[in-house]
Amino acid sequence: MALMSRLLTHLALIPARLLGHLPLSLSRRLLASLARPLRWAMRRRSHIVERNLELCFPEWDEARRSSVAAEHFRQLAEAVAETAFCWCHRGRLDERYGQIEGLEHLDRARSGGQGVLLVTGHTTCLELGARLFAESVPVHGVYRPLRNPVLNRFQNRGRGRYSPGMIERDNLRAMVRHLRAGEVVWYAPDQDFGPERSHFAPFFDLPTATARGLLELARLGRAVVVPMYPIKADGRVSVHIAPAFEDFPGEDPVADLSRYNRFLEARIRTAPAQYWWLHRRFKSRPEGGPSLY
Numbered sequence: 628m629a630l631m632s633r634l635l636t637h638l639a640l641i642p643a644r645l646l647g648h649l650p651l652s653l654s655r656r657l658l659a660s661l662a663r664p665l666r667w668a669m670r671r672r673s674h675i676v677e678r679n680l681e682l683c684f685p686e687w688d689e690a691r692r693s694s695v696a697a698e699h700f701r702q703l704a705e706a707v708a709e710t711a712f713c714w715c716h717r718g719r720l721d722e723r724y725g726q727i728e729g730l731e732h733l734d735r736a737r738s739g740g741q742g743v744l745l746v747t748g749h750t751t752c753l754e755l756g757a758r759l760f761a762e763s764v765p766v767h768g769v770y771r772p773l774r775n776p777v778l779n780r781f782q783n784r785g786r787g788r789y790s791p792g793m794i795e796r797d798n799l800r801a802m803v804r805h806l807r808a809g810e811v812v813w814y815a816p817d818q819d820f821g822p823e824r825s826h827f828a829p830f831f832d833l834p835t836a837t838a839r840g841l842l843e844l845a846r847l848g849r850a851v852v853v854p855m856y857p858i859k860a861d862g863r864v865s866v867h868i869a870p871a872f873e874d875f876p877g878e879d880p881v882a883d884l885s886r887y888n889r890f891l892e893a894r895i896r897t898a899p900a901q902y903w904w905l906h907r908r909f910k911s912r913p914e915g916g917p918s919l920y
Protein backbone atom coordinates (compact mmCIF):
# COMPACT_ATOMS: atom_id res chain seq x y z
CA MET A 628 0.00 0.00 0.00
CA ALA A 629 2.90 2.36 0.76
CA LEU A 630 4.32 1.73 -2.72
CA MET A 631 0.93 2.35 -4.33
CA SER A 632 0.51 5.57 -2.33
CA ARG A 633 3.90 6.85 -3.51
CA LEU A 634 3.07 5.94 -7.11
CA LEU A 635 -0.26 7.76 -6.97
CA THR A 636 1.41 10.82 -5.47
CA HIS A 637 4.01 10.86 -8.27
CA LEU A 638 1.19 10.69 -10.83
CA ALA A 639 -0.71 13.48 -9.06
CA LEU A 640 2.40 15.68 -9.17
CA ILE A 641 2.62 15.51 -12.96
CA PRO A 642 -0.05 18.21 -13.49
CA ALA A 643 1.48 20.23 -10.65
CA ARG A 644 4.83 20.23 -12.43
CA LEU A 645 3.19 21.10 -15.74
CA LEU A 646 1.31 23.92 -14.04
CA GLY A 647 4.53 25.15 -12.45
CA HIS A 648 6.21 25.58 -15.83
CA LEU A 649 3.41 27.69 -17.31
CA PRO A 650 3.59 31.50 -17.24
CA LEU A 651 2.28 32.51 -13.82
CA SER A 652 -0.41 34.81 -15.23
CA LEU A 653 -1.83 31.93 -17.27
CA SER A 654 -1.75 29.37 -14.46
CA ARG A 655 -3.45 31.86 -12.13
CA ARG A 656 -6.28 32.36 -14.61
CA LEU A 657 -6.70 28.63 -15.09
CA LEU A 658 -6.87 27.95 -11.36
CA ALA A 659 -9.00 31.01 -10.50
CA SER A 660 -11.77 29.56 -12.65
CA LEU A 661 -11.94 26.66 -10.17
CA ALA A 662 -12.55 28.86 -7.13
CA ARG A 663 -16.27 28.16 -6.88
CA PRO A 664 -15.95 24.38 -7.29
CA LEU A 665 -13.12 24.48 -4.75
CA ARG A 666 -15.34 26.24 -2.24
CA TRP A 667 -18.09 23.71 -2.80
CA ALA A 668 -15.69 20.78 -2.42
CA MET A 669 -14.31 22.27 0.80
CA ARG A 670 -17.69 22.90 2.40
CA ARG A 671 -16.48 22.24 5.93
CA ARG A 672 -13.57 24.63 5.50
CA SER A 673 -15.87 27.13 3.82
CA HIS A 674 -17.97 27.21 6.98
CA ILE A 675 -14.81 27.86 9.01
CA VAL A 676 -13.88 30.75 6.71
CA GLU A 677 -17.34 32.26 7.08
CA ARG A 678 -17.30 31.85 10.85
CA ASN A 679 -13.86 33.41 11.18
CA LEU A 680 -14.96 36.43 9.16
CA GLU A 681 -18.08 36.72 11.31
CA LEU A 682 -15.97 36.68 14.48
CA CYS A 683 -13.33 39.11 13.25
CA PHE A 684 -15.53 41.55 11.36
CA PRO A 685 -18.84 41.73 13.27
CA GLU A 686 -19.36 45.24 11.87
CA TRP A 687 -19.68 43.88 8.32
CA ASP A 688 -23.02 42.86 6.91
CA GLU A 689 -23.58 39.36 5.57
CA ALA A 690 -23.20 40.44 1.94
CA ARG A 691 -19.71 41.84 2.55
CA ARG A 692 -18.57 38.76 4.47
CA SER A 693 -19.88 36.55 1.67
CA SER A 694 -18.04 38.61 -0.93
CA VAL A 695 -14.76 38.41 1.01
CA ALA A 696 -15.20 34.65 1.51
CA ALA A 697 -15.69 34.19 -2.25
CA GLU A 698 -12.60 36.28 -2.95
CA HIS A 699 -10.68 34.23 -0.37
CA PHE A 700 -11.31 31.04 -2.33
CA ARG A 701 -10.20 32.75 -5.52
CA GLN A 702 -6.99 33.72 -3.77
CA LEU A 703 -6.60 30.14 -2.54
CA ALA A 704 -6.96 28.81 -6.07
CA GLU A 705 -4.35 31.29 -7.31
CA ALA A 706 -2.10 30.26 -4.41
CA VAL A 707 -1.97 26.72 -5.83
CA ALA A 708 -0.69 28.14 -9.12
CA GLU A 709 1.79 30.40 -7.33
CA THR A 710 3.12 27.54 -5.21
CA ALA A 711 3.61 25.28 -8.22
CA PHE A 712 5.37 28.12 -10.01
CA CYS A 713 7.66 28.88 -7.07
CA TRP A 714 8.66 25.24 -6.66
CA CYS A 715 9.29 24.62 -10.37
CA HIS A 716 10.47 27.91 -11.87
CA ARG A 717 14.18 28.17 -12.67
CA GLY A 718 16.01 31.44 -12.45
CA ARG A 719 15.38 34.54 -10.37
CA LEU A 720 12.10 36.42 -10.25
CA ASP A 721 12.07 39.97 -11.57
CA GLU A 722 9.98 43.02 -10.71
CA ARG A 723 6.98 41.62 -12.63
CA TYR A 724 6.30 39.33 -9.69
CA GLY A 725 6.72 41.74 -6.80
CA GLN A 726 9.04 43.70 -4.59
CA ILE A 727 10.49 43.94 -1.08
CA GLU A 728 9.68 47.06 0.94
CA GLY A 729 11.48 48.08 4.12
CA LEU A 730 14.79 46.23 3.72
CA GLU A 731 16.38 49.09 5.67
CA HIS A 732 14.57 47.84 8.78
CA LEU A 733 16.13 44.41 8.32
CA ASP A 734 19.58 45.91 7.72
CA ARG A 735 19.27 47.94 10.90
CA ALA A 736 18.22 44.87 12.89
CA ARG A 737 21.24 42.92 11.61
CA SER A 738 23.76 45.71 12.11
CA GLY A 739 24.63 44.53 15.62
CA GLY A 740 25.49 41.04 14.46
CA GLN A 741 22.43 39.38 15.99
CA GLY A 742 20.25 36.92 14.17
CA VAL A 743 16.82 38.00 13.01
CA LEU A 744 13.59 36.16 13.68
CA LEU A 745 11.38 37.30 10.81
CA VAL A 746 7.81 36.80 11.98
CA THR A 747 4.80 36.82 9.72
CA GLY A 748 1.37 35.25 9.31
CA HIS A 749 -0.11 32.74 6.92
CA THR A 750 -1.43 34.38 3.79
CA THR A 751 -2.50 33.03 0.43
CA CYS A 752 0.49 34.68 -1.28
CA LEU A 753 3.03 33.60 1.34
CA GLU A 754 4.92 31.20 -0.96
CA LEU A 755 5.50 33.81 -3.63
CA GLY A 756 6.42 36.36 -0.97
CA ALA A 757 8.87 33.91 0.55
CA ARG A 758 10.60 33.33 -2.77
CA LEU A 759 10.85 37.05 -3.51
CA PHE A 760 12.33 37.68 -0.08
CA ALA A 761 14.71 34.72 -0.12
CA GLU A 762 16.16 35.82 -3.46
CA SER A 763 17.18 39.07 -1.77
CA VAL A 764 18.15 37.80 1.69
CA PRO A 765 19.20 34.22 2.55
CA VAL A 766 16.60 32.91 4.99
CA HIS A 767 15.85 29.60 6.69
CA GLY A 768 12.11 28.89 6.78
CA VAL A 769 10.37 27.02 9.58
CA TYR A 770 7.85 24.52 8.21
CA ARG A 771 5.63 21.61 9.14
CA PRO A 772 6.68 18.43 7.33
CA LEU A 773 3.98 16.85 5.18
CA ARG A 774 2.87 13.33 6.04
CA ASN A 775 3.27 12.12 2.48
CA PRO A 776 7.05 11.65 1.96
CA VAL A 777 6.86 12.11 -1.81
CA LEU A 778 4.97 15.37 -1.49
CA ASN A 779 7.24 16.49 1.33
CA ARG A 780 10.32 15.86 -0.83
CA PHE A 781 8.74 17.76 -3.74
CA GLN A 782 8.04 20.68 -1.41
CA ASN A 783 11.56 20.77 0.03
CA ARG A 784 13.25 20.41 -3.35
CA GLY A 785 11.13 23.25 -4.68
CA ARG A 786 11.93 25.52 -1.78
CA GLY A 787 15.57 24.53 -2.09
CA ARG A 788 15.64 26.62 -5.27
CA TYR A 789 15.52 29.80 -3.18
CA SER A 790 16.22 28.92 0.46
CA PRO A 791 19.55 27.75 1.92
CA GLY A 792 17.59 25.26 4.02
CA MET A 793 14.27 24.55 5.68
CA ILE A 794 13.89 23.77 9.38
CA GLU A 795 11.24 21.42 10.73
CA ARG A 796 9.07 23.23 13.24
CA ASP A 797 10.01 20.87 16.08
CA ASN A 798 13.75 21.32 15.51
CA LEU A 799 14.29 24.08 18.07
CA ARG A 800 18.00 23.38 18.28
CA ALA A 801 18.52 24.15 14.57
CA MET A 802 16.52 27.37 14.79
CA VAL A 803 18.53 28.57 17.77
CA ARG A 804 21.82 27.63 16.10
CA HIS A 805 21.05 29.64 12.98
CA LEU A 806 19.87 32.64 14.97
CA ARG A 807 22.94 32.65 17.20
CA ALA A 808 25.06 32.50 14.06
CA GLY A 809 23.54 35.82 12.97
CA GLU A 810 21.27 34.39 10.29
CA VAL A 811 17.64 35.09 9.38
CA VAL A 812 14.91 32.60 10.29
CA TRP A 813 11.39 32.96 8.88
CA TYR A 814 8.65 32.00 11.33
CA ALA A 815 4.83 32.15 11.10
CA PRO A 816 3.42 31.26 14.55
CA ASP A 817 -0.19 32.32 13.92
CA GLN A 818 -1.60 28.83 14.49
CA ASP A 819 -3.55 27.38 17.41
CA PHE A 820 -1.15 24.97 19.13
CA GLY A 821 -3.42 24.52 22.15
CA PRO A 822 -3.48 26.29 25.52
CA GLU A 823 -0.57 24.28 26.91
CA ARG A 824 1.80 25.87 24.36
CA SER A 825 0.20 29.31 24.25
CA HIS A 826 -0.86 32.42 26.10
CA PHE A 827 -4.23 34.00 25.43
CA ALA A 828 -3.66 37.39 23.82
CA PRO A 829 -6.22 39.59 22.04
CA PHE A 830 -6.61 39.17 18.29
CA PHE A 831 -9.55 40.97 16.67
CA ASP A 832 -10.75 41.64 20.25
CA LEU A 833 -10.94 37.91 21.02
CA PRO A 834 -8.71 36.11 23.54
CA THR A 835 -6.67 33.93 21.18
CA ALA A 836 -4.22 31.13 21.90
CA THR A 837 -0.97 32.67 20.66
CA ALA A 838 2.15 30.49 20.54
CA ARG A 839 4.62 31.38 23.26
CA GLY A 840 7.27 29.64 21.16
CA LEU A 841 7.79 33.02 19.49
CA LEU A 842 9.08 34.43 22.78
CA GLU A 843 11.13 31.37 23.67
CA LEU A 844 12.78 31.24 20.26
CA ALA A 845 13.66 34.96 20.34
CA ARG A 846 15.12 34.62 23.82
CA LEU A 847 17.09 31.42 23.20
CA GLY A 848 18.34 32.63 19.82
CA ARG A 849 19.26 36.08 21.22
CA ALA A 850 17.49 37.39 18.15
CA VAL A 851 15.96 40.64 17.02
CA VAL A 852 12.30 40.12 16.07
CA VAL A 853 11.29 41.80 12.81
CA PRO A 854 7.69 41.59 11.56
CA MET A 855 6.87 41.25 7.88
CA TYR A 856 3.77 40.57 5.81
CA PRO A 857 3.18 39.88 2.08
CA ILE A 858 0.22 41.40 0.26
CA LYS A 859 -0.75 40.84 -3.39
CA ALA A 860 -2.21 43.57 -5.58
CA ASP A 861 -2.68 43.47 -9.36
CA GLY A 862 -0.80 40.18 -9.53
CA ARG A 863 2.34 41.48 -7.77
CA VAL A 864 3.33 40.69 -4.21
CA SER A 865 4.74 43.38 -1.94
CA VAL A 866 6.65 41.99 1.03
CA HIS A 867 6.36 44.64 3.74
CA ILE A 868 9.12 44.61 6.37
CA ALA A 869 8.36 46.69 9.46
CA PRO A 870 10.71 48.05 12.15
CA ALA A 871 11.91 45.53 14.72
CA PHE A 872 9.92 45.09 17.91
CA GLU A 873 11.78 47.03 20.58
CA ASP A 874 12.61 45.40 23.95
CA PHE A 875 11.18 42.12 22.75
CA PRO A 876 10.59 39.87 24.54
CA GLY A 877 9.92 41.86 27.67
CA GLU A 878 8.65 40.99 31.13
CA ASP A 879 4.99 40.46 30.16
CA PRO A 880 4.47 37.60 27.66
CA VAL A 881 0.83 38.50 27.00
CA ALA A 882 1.79 42.09 26.20
CA ASP A 883 4.52 40.84 23.85
CA LEU A 884 2.23 38.45 22.01
CA SER A 885 -0.43 41.15 21.81
CA ARG A 886 2.08 43.31 19.89
CA TYR A 887 2.55 40.52 17.38
CA ASN A 888 -1.22 40.03 17.05
CA ARG A 889 -1.81 43.76 16.60
CA PHE A 890 0.73 43.82 13.78
CA LEU A 891 -1.00 40.91 12.06
CA GLU A 892 -4.45 42.37 12.53
CA ALA A 893 -3.46 45.73 11.04
CA ARG A 894 -2.01 44.02 7.96
CA ILE A 895 -4.94 41.64 7.58
CA ARG A 896 -7.35 44.58 7.51
CA THR A 897 -5.59 45.98 4.44
CA ALA A 898 -6.27 42.78 2.43
CA PRO A 899 -8.73 40.65 4.41
CA ALA A 900 -9.39 38.07 1.69
CA GLN A 901 -5.71 37.06 1.65
CA TYR A 902 -5.40 35.84 5.24
CA TRP A 903 -5.51 32.08 5.86
CA TRP A 904 -9.08 31.92 7.18
CA LEU A 905 -9.27 28.15 6.64
CA HIS A 906 -7.58 27.61 10.00
CA ARG A 907 -9.68 27.39 13.18
CA ARG A 908 -7.72 30.21 14.74
CA PHE A 909 -10.04 30.47 17.74
CA LYS A 910 -10.37 26.76 18.47
CA SER A 911 -8.79 26.93 21.94
CA ARG A 912 -10.72 28.96 24.49
CA PRO A 913 -9.86 30.22 27.95
CA GLU A 914 -10.94 27.79 30.64
CA GLY A 915 -14.73 27.63 30.75
CA GLY A 916 -15.15 29.51 27.49
CA PRO A 917 -17.66 28.12 24.95
CA SER A 918 -16.56 26.80 21.57
CA LEU A 919 -16.71 29.42 18.82
CA TYR A 920 -17.16 26.84 16.07
